Amino acid sequence: MQIKRREKTLVQHAYFFGYGSLVNRATHGFDGARPARLSGWRRVWRHTTLRPVAYLTVMPDAGAEIDGLIAPVPGADWPALDAREAAYARAPAARQVRHDLPHTPEIAVYTIPEGHHGAPDAAHPILLSYIDVVVQGYLREFGEDGVARFFDTTQGWDAPVLDDRAAPRYPRHRGLSGDERALTDAHLDRVGVRRLIGE
Template sequence: MITITYFGYGSLVNAATVPDGAEIVPGRLKGWVREWRVCGVWENGQGRCALSVRQEPGSEIRGVMTREQQSRLHALEQRESRYEKIGQIGTSFRCEAESKPGPEELFLFKATPENERWGCDRHPILQSYLDCVLAGFHQIWGEEGVSHFFDTTDGWHVPVLKDRAVPLYPRAVEIDTKLLQLFDDHVERQNLTLISA
């Protein structure tokens, strides 16, 4: 079977947002930082901000190496339509379980130049998207993973749109109330600006 292998650092960490049967390997990527720095207007007219990455020597982020059938590439590229593929990052990745590097063909998605800008009031972070990302980190690394996400992501000046009750994010996931409270505690400690939907 011909496959593709990519590094997920945001919503792609959450197994509920990738196809059944995909192989997901937790790990760390050296030399990159996450940031709230890709903006666009989606089909419903809602402007929103999503995660991207930038290279930064000495930095490291947790994420997952995912392998799935090459036939899924087109659907993945449609999902990540505001991003470009950055290839050959395998030597910067280490699997957590065995400390092995990733394959040479490992790639990630980074915002295209035309979409690369900080979020703002017109392009806020969707709370339903943030919840999905945090749930993925919690599934793998527990509360430590949630703390790591906040500590290794730039752009927390971007406001968060409170759409949890009626999610605007198309891959929103159901999350236990206690876990949502944990997320909200982190949001409060980060002193984020919340705006009503």
């Protein structure tokens, strides 16, 4: 009697590189996330006509390097993530991401296309509740040194920050401990952020 053996096929998912709120695993359900580093892109605060407040994006910069997470998109099924990142476009980044995976998967990074964003202003401020989520993610993944690198490798801190902690406007806001809030506030003071009081 001949027995047929089923060969296991290695499924190699596509991955995304997260550099903002996606670094906070509590904001998404993508399993298998792991620390990584993206080169050739810089992180910057911008706003678009699609959103009333400023968000993080990345822009090409040959000399820049930023920390973040990569996570698999099972079966390369992008619609759910594309919906979350609706103001962004996906750009290939596999050759620019350093990671510890044993293979070289497809990796995409979300970026607001050139010509579709502007500098934040009082009408399009940065939400403190958004910053809190990002800092919490970087603290958990990279420690306090990683938080410092996040602030140091992000441009646009001259933009106004709306203090909405009392009534968070960011839809994926998370509760922070007193120490986490104090760490965020210390770095905001260090980079000279101008705060607006939320309504």
